[in-house]
Amino acid sequence: MMVAATERRRQVLMAGLGTALILVMGTVLFFGFRLATQMRTSISALQTASTLQTYPETIAQQLNSLRDRLEVRAYSGQALSELQTSVKHVDTNLRQLEATGDADGPQLNRARLLWRQYQPVLDPVVSFTGQPYVDSDTAGSSLSSEGRRHYAEVKRAQLFANENARPLQTHLAALATALQHTSSDAAARLRTLLLAGVFAALVLAVAAGYFQLTRARHERAAREAQDQTRYILKSVREGFFLLDADHRIGSVWSEALSHMFSRNDFAGLSFEDLLKDLVPTATLTTAAKYVKLLWGQRAHENLMKSINPLGQLEITRDNGHGSKETRYLQFDFHRVMAAEGIKHVLCSVSDITASVLLARELQDSQDNANAQLDMMLGMMHVDPLQLTSFLDTTETSIKLVNTILREPARNDAEFRKKLAGLFRELHSIKGEASALNLSSVASRVHVMEDMVSECKKRPELSGNDFLPLVLKLDELLAHLRSVREMAARLSVLKDGAPTPPAAAGAAGGPARAAGALDELSPTLQSMAARLAQDHHKQFRLSVAGLADVPAPYATTIKDCLIQMLRNAAVHGIEAPDVRRNLAKQDAGAVNVEFRKTPGGYELVFEDDGAGITPQNLKAAAVRKRLVTEEAAQRMDTRAAMALIFAPGFSTQEGVSMDAGRGVGMDVVARSVANLGGKIGVSTHPGKFTRFRVVLPGVDADSAAVA
Amino acid sequence: MLYEQELKTFVDATTNFFSVAAQEPASIGSPYLMEGAPSVHEYTGIISISGKREGVVYFTAPKAMLTVMLMKMQENDFSHETMRDLVGEVANTISGNARRDFSREFVISVPSVLSGEKPDVPQHAGRRSFIIPINWRSHSAKLVVSLS
Numbered sequence: 001m002m003v004a005a006t007e008r009r010r011q012v013l014m015a016g017l018g019t020a021l022i023l024v025m026g027t028v029l030f031f032g033f034r035l036a037t038q039m040r041t042s043i044s045a046l047q048t049a050s051t052l053q054t055y056p057e058t059i060a061q062q063l064n065s066l067r068d069r070l071e072v073r074a075y076s077g078q079a080l081s082e083l084q085t086s087v088k089h090v091d092t093n094l095r096q097l098e099a100t101g102d103a104d105g106p107q108l109n110r111a112r113l114l115w116r117q118y119q120p121v122l123d124p125v126v127s128f129t130g131q132p133y134v135d136s137d138t139a140g141s142s143l144s145s146e147g148r149r150h151y152a153e154v155k156r157a158q159l160f161a162n163e164n165a166r167p168l169q170t171h172l173a174a175l176a177t178a179l180q181h182t183s184s185d186a187a188a189r190l191r192t193l194l195l196a197g198v199f200a201a202l203v204l205a206v207a208a209g210y211f212q213l214t215r216a217r218h219e220r221a222a223r224e225a226q227d228q229t230r231y232i233l234k235s236v237r238e239g240f241f242l243l244d245a246d247h248r249i250g251s252v253w254s255e256a257l258s259h260m261f262s263r264n265d266f267a268g269l270s271f272e273d274l275l276k277d278l279v280p281t282a283t284l285t286t287a288a289k290y291v292k293l294l295w296g297q298r299a300h301e302n303l304m305k306s307i308n309p310l311g312q313l314e315i316t317r318d319n320g321h322g323s324k325e326t327r328y329l330q331f332d333f334h335r336v337m338a339a340e341g342i343k344h345v346l347c348s349v350s351d352i353t354a355s356v357l358l359a360r361e362l363q364d365s366q367d368n369a370n371a372q373l374d375m376m377l378g379m380m381h382v383d384p385l386q387l388t389s390f391l392d393t394t395e396t397s398i399k400l401v402n403t404i405l406r407e408p409a410r411n412d413a414e415f416r417k418k419l420a421g422l423f424r425e426l427h428s429i430k431g432e433a434s435a436l437n438l439s440s441v442a443s444r445v446h447v448m449e450d451m452v453s454e455c456k457k458r459p460e461l462s463g464n465d466f467l468p469l470v471l472k473l474d475e476l477l478a479h480l481r482s483v484r485e486m487a488a489r490l491s492v493l494k495d496g497a498p499t500p501p502a503a504a505g506a507a508g509g510p511a512r513a514a515g516a517l518d519e520l521s522p523t524l525q526s527m528a529a530r531l532a533q534d535h536h537k538q539f540r541l542s543v544a545g546l547a548d549v550p551a552p553y554a555t556t557i558k559d560c561l562i563q564m565l566r567n568a569a570v571h572g573i574e575a576p577d578v579r580r581n582l583a584k585q586d587a588g589a590v591n592v593e594f595r596k597t598p599g600g601y602e603l604v605f606e607d608d609g610a611g612i613t614p615q616n617l618k619a620a621a622v623r624k625r626l627v628t629e630e631a632a633q634r635m636d637t638r639a640a641m642a643l644i645f646a647p648g649f650s651t652q653e654g655v656s657m658d659a660g661r662g663v664g665m666d667v668v669a670r671s672v673a674n675l676g677g678k679i680g681v682s683t684h685p686g687k688f689t690r691f692r693v694v695l696p697g698v699d700a701d702s703a704a705v706a
Numbered sequence: 707m708l709y710e711q712e713l714k715t716f717v718d719a720t721t722n723f724f725s726v727a728a729q730e731p732a733s734i735g736s737p738y739l740m741e742g743a744p745s746v747h748e749y750t751g752i753i754s755i756s757g758k759r760e761g762v763v764y765f766t767a768p769k770a771m772l773t774v775m776l777m778k779m780q781e782n783d784f785s786h787e788t789m790r791d792l793v794g795e796v797a798n799t800i801s802g803n804a805r806r807d808f809s810r811e812f813v814i815s816v817p818s819v820l821s822g823e824k825p826d827v828p829q830h831a832g833r834r835s836f837i838i839p840i841n842w843r844s845h846s847a848k849l850v851v852s853l854s
Contacts, residue, residue, distance in 0.1 A: 405738040410841055415736065463734035463838065467717070468710055470737045474834060477739070 010215055017211065021204045028197030035190040042183035045100045048093045049176035052111075055090045056165035056172070059118075062086060063125070063158040070151045073133055073141040084126045090115060097175070107178050111171035114164060121160045124153040239349035242336065247271045247291055250344070260329060260351055262317055271347075278315040287331075294333055294345050301335060308333065312356060328356040375440045376486055382436050386523060387487050390432055391480060393555075394441070397425045398477060405470065415461035420647075422452050422469075424667050431562040435527045444479060448472045520546050520558060524565060528590070531569035539573045539588035539607070541565070545595050550698045556671040557603060557693075560679075561592060563668050564605040564691055572609030572689050582686065584608070600677075603693040611685040614640035621646070641681055645669040712808070713851060716763055717838055719803035720849050723796050724842055728778045735839030735846065744837055744850055746820075746827060747771075749789050751797025754815040754828065755804070761853035762828055763804075765796045771845035786821070794819040 066079040094115060097108055132147030143151060229252075233240065239257035242250040251267045258264050261274065272288050279287070286309045293299055310331035317327060330352045336344040382390075404421045408414075426449050433441035451469045455461060521543045528541040549557050573579075573588035580586060590607045617640045618632040626646055627635075647666040672679045677695035717734055724732035749772055752764035772789045781788065797817035804814050820827060835852035 402738050405736050406837075407736065408839065408846070409736040410733070418736065463736055464717070466737050467713055467734075467838075470739060470836060471710055471713065474739055474836070477834065 006218060010211065010218070013211055014208070014215075017204055017208050021201065021208075024197060024200040024204065028193055028200075031193050032190055032197075035186050035193065039183055039186040039190065041100055042179050042186060045097055046176055046179040046183060048096055049172055049179055052090060052093050052097075053169055053172045053176060055086055056161070056168040059083065059086050059090070059122075060158070060161040060165040063154060063161050066125070067151070067154050067158050070132060070143070070147065070154060073143070076132060080126070080128065083122075087122055087126050105175070105178055107171055107175035111168060111175055114168045114171060118160070118164065118168075121153075121157045125150070125157045128153070237351075239347075241266060241347055242344040243271055243291065243347055244344060245295060245342075247288070249274070256351075257349065260327070260349060275313075278317065279313060283309065283313070291333070291345065294335060295342055297341055304333070312352065326353075327351060328353045371440050372482070372486070375438065375483065376490065378437050378439065382438075382523075384487065384491050386436065387483075390436055390438070391484055391487070393432065394429050394480060395477075397429050398473065398480075401425050401473060405466065405473075409463070412461045415455075415463070415466070418466075419452055419456055423449065426452065427667060428559060431559060431566075434530075434566070435523050435558075435562045437526050437530050438483070440479065441476070441483065444472065444476050448476070520561070524561060524592070527562070527565060528569070531566065535569050536575060537569055537573045537588070538576050538586050539569070539590050541590045541592070543592045545593055548596060548601075549594055550601070552698055553601065553675060553695055556668075556675055556695075557594065559671055560603060560668050560691075560693055561605065563665060565590065567665070568605075568607040568609060568689070572607040572611075574610050597694075599694075600697040601695045603695075604690065605693075606688055606690040608688050611687055611689050612641070612644070612681070612683040613685045617641065617643045641683075644681060645679070712759070712853075713836060713838075715803050715807045716800055716849060716851055719800040720765055720796060720838075720840055722803075723799045724775075724840075727795070728775045728842070730778060730842065732840050732842040734849075735841050737836060737838045740835050740837050743827060744835055744848065746850075747847065748821060749793040750820040750827065751793035751795070751800075751817055752820060752827065753797050753801045753804070753817050755812055755853060756815075757813040758808075759812060759853040761833065761851075763800060763849070763851050763853070764827065765793060765800065765840070765847065765849050767793060767796075767840075767847035768845065771842065771847055774843060774845065790819045790821055 062079060062083040066076055066083060068074075069076040069079055094108075094112055098112070128146075128150045130146035130150065131144055132150050133141045134144045134147075135141050233252065233254040236254050237256055239254055239260050241253040241257065244250060247270055249266045249269045249271070253266050257266060261278075266274070271291055272284060275284055275287060290304075290307070290309050294304060308331065310329075313329045313331060315327055315329060317325060328351070330350045332348045332350075334346045334348075335342050336346055401422055404418050404425070407418065409418065426445050430442050430445040430449065433439075433445060448469060451472065455465050455469075458465060524543055525541055528539065531537070532539055546557075568590050573590070574582070574584070576586040579588065588608055591604075593604045595602055595604075614635070614637045618627075618635060621627045621643050622629050622632050626643070632640075645665050645668075669679050672693055672695070675695055677693060680692045680694075681689065682692070683689040721732045721734065724730060746764075746766040747768040749769065750764050750766040752762055754762050769789060772792050773784055775792060776784055776788060794817050797819070801814050801817050804812060808814075833852055833854060835850050838849040838851070840847040840849055
């Protein structure tokens with residue numbers, strides 16, 4: 001901007017100098033022409049005056065000659081003619097001098113006055129046209145009467161001319177001298193004028209030279225500055241460019257931009273066009289609005305900086321080798337102010353990929369450390385035997401998951417067939433992990449469940465869709481190994497006793513038929529406490545008879561109780577304020593009882609919560625597209641209640657760790673059915689929900705209590 | 707822990723080889739994990755990786771599959787050496803893509819080829835491998851990624 005102002009000032013100066021030079025030259029030429037004209041006139045008048053000086057004497061001689069000829073009766077016509085010519089010359093030249101302004105002075109007036117006195121005397125002479133002689137044979141030639149009169153006039157004129165010739169000559173000489181002075185003066189003025197003009201032209205030329213030199217110096221400095229700017233823009237690792245009021249990029253930018261955006265056509269490119277193929281539409285819209293805001297005169301720069309939506313922008317670009325890479329760019333904006341307001345917005349772009357990845361790694365490391373700490377704290381409350389049992393069971397389930405994955409598949413149907421089994425196994429692992437409050441395991445399995453859910457929604461499945469799942473499975477196995485190692489260390493810390501041998505990976509030791517169900521009660525209590533906290537509920541759990549569960553039923557009974565407890569916490573028990581409004585106690589009650597019956601065994605699970613209404617079940621089934629609206633309307637209460645056990649059914653809108661997928665009760669029902677048992681539900685809206693699981697008796701060998 | 711993008715680089719390199727060289731795309735089967743050394747087919751092209759990741763990646767294919775591939779490639783020579791060259795070429799493609807996509811933190815070896823029923827595939831004890839079946843026409847090969 002400063003450079004532009006200096007350049008403008010220099011241009012104005014040069015224009016001034018040019019104008020001054022033209023003015024000087026014009027003045028010199030104009031006045032020089034006038035003086036030259038004046039000089040020519042003066043010289044011409046001087047020549048005329050010089051010529052005139054000879055005429056008074058000439059006229060006097062001509063008159064003498066004419067008188068002499070008349071006296072000797074000689075031919076006088078020639079003399080008279082010469083006199084007439086001289087008189088005429090004097091008249092003409094005096095008129096010319098009068099017409100010349102330069103000669104019009106006292107000298108000319110005096111000469112003119114004197115010449116006027118000549119005229120009455122000369123006029124009769126020069127105007128004579130008669131015959132001055134008469135010839136006779138006797139007397140010869142003699143003057144005629146006209147001749148005598150003419151002779152007298154010539155004589156009188158001769159006398160006058162002889163007397164006045166010198167004064168007239170003097171006047172004319174004075175006139176010539178005056179004219180000579182005038183001419184000399186004009187020549188001197190012309191010389192002075194020319195000298196002044198040359199001097200002024202020289203001064204202006206020197207000034208122009210000086211300014212030209214200054215300009216060259218400034219241009220050199222500007223070129224150096226431009227070179228330096230170019231070097232900076234070429235070397236700097238940040239991308240720099242200016243945005244104008246139309247949000248278009250200026251003609252100067254740093255070369256780093258080319259690398260960042262894999263293009264070179266930045267000049268005139270709009271900011272939106274720069275980003276449009278790199279960021280989602282929503283981000284692009286936000287960025288455009290933000291840049292527009294930057295042009296607001298009253299927007300506070302620091303405030304604007306704090307709401308910059310492009311502080312860490314993730315872009316995907318071609319890495320130059322035919323594949324894509326993800327980079328993170330940071331955009332900073334600074335307003336460039338001028339007297340009239342915001343002139344430009346300077347945008348600097350930094351590639352912060354390395355620091356983002358480092359921060360992410362640090363965060364991951366921190367999260368990992370926190371997770372391990374949480375896990376350790378959680379594990380401290382779990383019985384070591386229960387934990388070992390969980391790890392064994394989980395590893396067996398994972399092995400099953402891997403076996404399902406290993407089944408060859410080439411088409412959508414074969415891939416899709418795997419999903420249900422994967423779901424069941426993963427859900428079972430998550431249930432047990434939640435029961436033991438092992439959130440690090442439960443959350444990992446939850447992510448895998450999400451992946452399986454996503455796969456279900458895809459129109460066409462291929463092996464590619466299962467790659468992320470296998471990666472997560474590997475991660476889960478690694479995590480379980482660290483849980484086992486940590487459990488071993490905790491065990492050493494707790495009692496100094498060696499821990500049960502650790503199974504390695506998916507090929508770990510065989511699963512135990514069931515956990516120790518007499519130890520399930522504290523696990524359920526712990527799970528109940530977590531569920532109550534997570535879902536902002538209050539309830540008391542009372543458990544009875546679990547020590548009597550026969551070994552073949554242990555796993556199923558455990559899965560049933562975990563799933564039912566989740567359902568009770570999420571769907572059954574109301575929030576304390578709701579319960580208060582219904583005149584119930586703030587804390588709900590959940591009762592579990594397992595008992596032997598004459599025909600076998602019975603598990604009763606009951607909560608005093610909101611109960612289940614067929615209408616809610618039907619609405620949820622329609623929402624989940626398990627049945628059509630018409631089919632739902634035709635359902636009786638019994639059919640509606642059976643929806644609870646339908647695969648994919650849940651009354652929950654979203655998916656959480658504890659509910660929403662609809663893969664709980666169907667698994668429970670299938671497990672019970674596989675054992676030859678039955679499951680039923682009875683409910684009273686606003687009062688209670690009761691699940692009753694009836695199982696057949698078992699033979700003596702396998703009836704050993706789990 | 708292996709990242710999805712890393713696994714995809716190996717998988718894409720393998721399937722692209724079939725699209726380009728054999729002019730018929732391959733699909734991947736259901737991937738799974740395996741403890742210890744997975745079984746291999748007659749011909750195995752292998753690359754070793756060190757640096758940020760340590761381990762091996764190999765493509766192992768049965769002779770029948772390689773024979774059909776060579777036929778599709780208009781080859782008349784079905785010798786043992788040609789088969790070895792072909793699996794070596796697949797391993798070379800995997801190596802090239804890995805060099806292209808991964809940073810300098812990965813050091814990737816020159817591909818080598820093993821053949822026979824029980825070749826001595828370098829395997830780290832106790833390391834899990836990702837097995838990705840590569841299905842092409844009616845044949846099936848395996849891409850094994852065993853990295854830590």
